[in-house]
Amino acid sequence: MLIQEDCSKAMLSIKDALEAVDGRWKLLILYSLCSGPKRFKEISREVDGITDKTLSKELKNLQANKLVNREVHDTFPPTVEYTMTAHGMSLRKVLYELWSWGLSHRQEVIGK
């Protein structure tokens, strides 16, 4: 169980995770890719409020962290799709717990 782990080691793991998915957008982008490969504009539509510049930056960072793949298809004109890597997929439990906690948090604090 979590709290029986050596505290500083566990802190380090949580820090690692937070650094990889920090900010308000990365987890939302990953959630958008949970349902399958998407083009840039599709992600941009689903992640409400994100600018193209920020989405572009965040996608690059997610690629660097091996969470997202960028695939160029040899069509005319070439098309680009973003997919979750297996490592990105392993974040689904985190997303699920955040989603589930976000629901209860809205009831508890925001009250609607």
Added chain:
Amino acid sequence: MLIQEDCSKAMLSIKDALEAVDGRWKLLILYSLCSGPKRFKEISREVDGITDKTLSKELKNLQANKLVNREVHDTFPPTVEYTMTAHGMSLRKVLYELWSWGLSHRQEVIGK
């Protein structure tokens, strides 16, 4: 299952959760309080790298979000302890999943 939920509603819940625990410190402070009530200086020691000013600000924000309680004990001089609320405790699954994912992320990307 998460991906079968209505997408924009699920995004909203994840957004709510991310807003409540945003930044690099809040989840680490909460993790530090998982093991029991702590005084300011004890949290400050456990959460490596945080300044007193930031810790103070984050604790106030966590109180506003009903995740942490501040208890003043009638000793001489008065002592102050911080505890997790029941609502804060409900974040433990999120912490557990982040911890567990952080471990695999370190192996996958950082490679040590």
